[in-house]
Amino acid sequence: RPPPAIGGTKSISHYQLNGLQSTWRSFESHERVLILTPIARFYDEYWNNLINLNYPHELIELGFILPRGREANSALLRLEEAVKRLQTGPKKNRFAKVTILRQDFDSPFSQSEKDRHALSGQKERRAAMARARNSLFTTTINAGISWILWLDADIVESPNTLVQDLAAHNKPIIVANCYQRYVDHGENKIRAYDFNSWQDSDTAAQMAKDMGDDDVIFEGYAEMATYRTLMAYQYVAGNDAHEEVQLDGVGATALLVKAEVHRDGAMFPSFPFYHLIESEGFAKMAKRLGYQSYGLPNYLVYHYNE
Amino acid sequence: RPPPAIGGTKSISHYQLNGLQSTWRSFESHERVLILTPIARFYDEYWNNLINLNYPHELIELGFILPRGREANSALLRLEEAVKRLQTGPKKNRFAKVTILRQDFDSPFSQSEKDRHALSGQKERRAAMARARNSLFTTTINAGISWILWLDADIVESPNTLVQDLAAHNKPIIVANCYQRYVDHGENKIRAYDFNSWQDSDTAAQMAKDMGDDDVIFEGYAEMATYRTLMAYQYVAGNDAHEEVQLDGVGATALLVKAEVHRDGAMFPSFPFYHLIESEGFAKMAKRLGYQSYGLPNYLVYHYNE
Ligand SMILES: Nc1nc2c(ncn2[C@@H]2O[C@H](COP(=O)(O)OP(=O)(O)O)[C@@H](O)[C@H]2O)c(=O)[nH]1
Ligand SMILES: Nc1nc2c(ncn2[C@@H]2O[C@H](COP(=O)(O)OP(=O)(O)O)[C@@H](O)[C@H]2O)c(=O)[nH]1
Ligand SMILES: [Mn+2]
Ligand SMILES: [Mn+2]
Known part of the structure; x- marks a missing residue:
């Protein structure tokens, strides 16, 4: 359905938020x-995969946000060309509709996979990601949007039914x-990449109880063994792709959110929120707002490998 | 300045968020x-006062959100007529631009001043207000907005220079x-109304330390003496209207916010956030995001009196 406008001339718009649905249909x-992508590099x-999505394109709006800096400049050029x-x-x-935003702050870190994942830089790096995601969704959600798909720019393999499958x-x-x-000794293999989706x-x-107020727990670091149940390790080849698990933290590489969740105020904390930040903190904040997160351990998307 | 678009056809928009200013000029x-008003009754x-604002109207967008219910239906009719x-x-x-949103949930409480202010209902009532405010700003902020003015619908006296004065x-x-x-014994008097602006x-x-995780401190109730410094009582007749004080909690009856604060993710918590909710929790969340709140004790606006 089109946005449920209930009247209005060009400069006046009416919307019934309860007329807006987000359903399995x-x-x-x-x-x-609304598909939202923070993007530092263009692949x-x-x-x-984006243009091959078979959800009707006239029902899809895109939003991008890029950091400042030389590498992002070249990603911007390629993105602009592709969009055009x-x-x-x-x-x-x-x-x-396509909206491209340029961040008002630099990316605090190098984009190499090794540097990105060093524990020392996580707090600052993920705080910057959180701010970018917040700027992106607050600036692009409009009254007609039912769903937000967060899709990272380095997800290089995803089904063309991604939207419907998750919805x-x-x-x-x-x-x-x-x-x-x-590739391992000439053999093609796969391995878990994103460890932000977990059960506590x-x-x-x-x-968390023993930490200082501003300390953050990051997942996937041996220095900080949490014994959380990681969705990354719950994948079983051949099992039902639609098997669901409940989650307490989520990653945002390929994450579908009902628009009402963001409208109610669920955002990506750039400060420690229950000792969590960014997408993990988002799941916790959504929970405080009454929304449960889920994951599909057997529904895979693939991250770029440098 | 117009929104700093850096190119774009009808369906493609580019914005440099750092090209967006919010300045004293x-x-x-x-x-x-963007002037945002949750509105249950129309005055x-x-x-x-809104139409008499002398900030250029072509630079002002309006957003309203109304609850469901019979009383709000009649407010909606009057609002629509006035807008038209x-x-x-x-x-x-x-x-x-004018956007009118209709909430997807009822107002949980009666709109009489006495009922609104009973301590027993505060948590639920202010949580509902917080959700309404979040839906309103996430749905209406767009990339061209520099400032958000939160202005309650029952502020019946405010200067026509309100925007410039605060900015x-x-x-x-x-x-x-x-x-x-x-009126007191036939004499016209004024008294403090909003107690949500305070220094801790x-x-x-x-x-807060001694409370349960989900308990909330509300200001302005004898049952809960906080000894906070209330801006409401810092007004001195005849003193400089532009005298500033730092605040830890703010009310939202007439509140100017730089758009970047909301874009960074500052929202109105509908759950206890450091034992605060709604506009008071907003100030705390903004603080966590690095933004200090201020108040003008001698700059008065007046609330309706039933
Ligand atoms: N806007 C913006 N996007 C970024 C920034 N850093 C990374 N990205 C993008 O944000 C997404 C997630 O970041 P990434 O570094 O891949 O996280 P990782 O895969 O968990 O290490 C990817 O789409 C990146 O291209 C940044 O500083 N600003
Ligand atoms: N959308 C919406 N607006 C409301 C609701 N309840 C009150 N309002 C409006 O929100 C603003 C603040 O609420 P109000 O009851 O006046 O708060 P108080 O003056 O602090 O008691 C006013 O503009 C009301 O008209 C509600 O449930 N939904
Ligand atoms: Mn990545
Ligand atoms: Mn009021």
Whole structure:
């Protein structure tokens, strides 16, 4: 359905927020989806998957946010070119709207995978990501949007039914399992990549209790063993891709959120919120607002491998 | 200045968030202001003050959110009529854009002043207000907005220079002092109305420490003496209207916020956040995001008196 305007001239718009649905029938009920991507590097594979999404493009709006800096400048050029080509091409492929935002602060860190993942820089790096995500969604959500799909720019493999597949679960927040391909002695293999989707543990809860107010628990670091149940390790090859698990923390590489969750105020904390920040803190804040997060351990998307 | 678009066809928009300013020269630099009002009852005085604002109307966008229910239905009718009259009237009076949202949940409480202020209902009532405010700003902020003015619908007296006066202080968050007129033995008097703007006290900090995780401190109730310094009582007749004080909690009756504060993720918590909710929790969250709140004890606006 189109946004449920209940009247209005050009400068006056009326919307019934309760007329807005986000349901498992997203596709048939013409629900509008806003796909949001913080982007520091441009990958053709990401872009191709985006334009191959078979959710009706006229129901999709795109929003991008880029950091400042030289590397991002070149990503911006490639993004602009790709957007222009698409939006001036065949009508049926065009998206309803594209917004490109440029951050008012630099990316605090180098974009190499090793540097990105050093524990020492996590707090500052993920705080910057949180601010970028908040600027992006607050600036682009409008009254017609039913769903937000957070999709990272370095997800280089994802099904063209991604939107419908995730929306079919009809959950306020649902995340795919983010893996990575690699080559081991000439053999193609896959491994877990994103460790931000997890169920809490007593150990982590105890760690949080013993921490200073501003300390943050990061997942996936041996120096900080949390014994949380990681969705990354719950994948079983061949099992039902639609099996659901409840989560207490989520990653944002491929994350579908009902718009009402963000509208109610769920954001990505850039400060320690229950000792969590960014997407993990988002899940906790959403929980405080009454929304449960879910994950699909057997539904894989793949992260770029440098 | 108009929104700093850096290119774009109809369906593609580019914005440099760092090209967006919010400065004390708001007026001369043509900064766009979004005025947001949760509204359960319509007062002509509020509307007249709004249309008498002498900040250029073509730089002002309006957003309203109404609860469900019979009383709000009648407020909606009057609001729609007023908006329509204005937006079809002389061009120079028209606002750039008007958005009216209808909440997807009822107002949990009666709108009489006595019922509204009973301590027993505060948590639920202010949580509902917080959700309404969050829906309103996330749905209406766009990339061109520099400032958000939160202005309650029952503020029946406010200067027509309200926007410039508050913006002139060039603070991330700044709040006017909300008073109320009344008659005492035939004499016209004024008294403090909004107690949500305050500086914290050791007593309140200690109370917070001794509370359960989900308990909330509300200001202005004898049952809960906080000994905070209330801006409401710092007004001195005849003193400089532009005298500033730092605040730890703010009310939202007439509150100017730089758009970047909301973009960074500062929202109105509907759950206890450091034992605070709604506008008081907003000031605390903004502080965690690095933004200090201020108030103007001698700059008065007046609340309706039933
Ligand atoms: N806007 C913005 N995007 C960024 C920044 N740093 C990384 N990104 C993008 O944000 C997403 C997640 O960041 P990434 O570094 O890949 O996180 P990781 O895969 O968990 O190490 C990717 O799409 C990046 O391209 C930044 O500083 N600003
Ligand atoms: N959208 C919405 N607005 C409300 C609701 N309740 C009150 N309001 C409006 O929100 C503002 C603040 O609420 P009010 O009851 O006046 O708070 P008080 O003056 O602190 O008691 C006013 O503009 C009201 O008209 C509600 O449930 N939903
Ligand atoms: Mn990544
Ligand atoms: Mn009021």
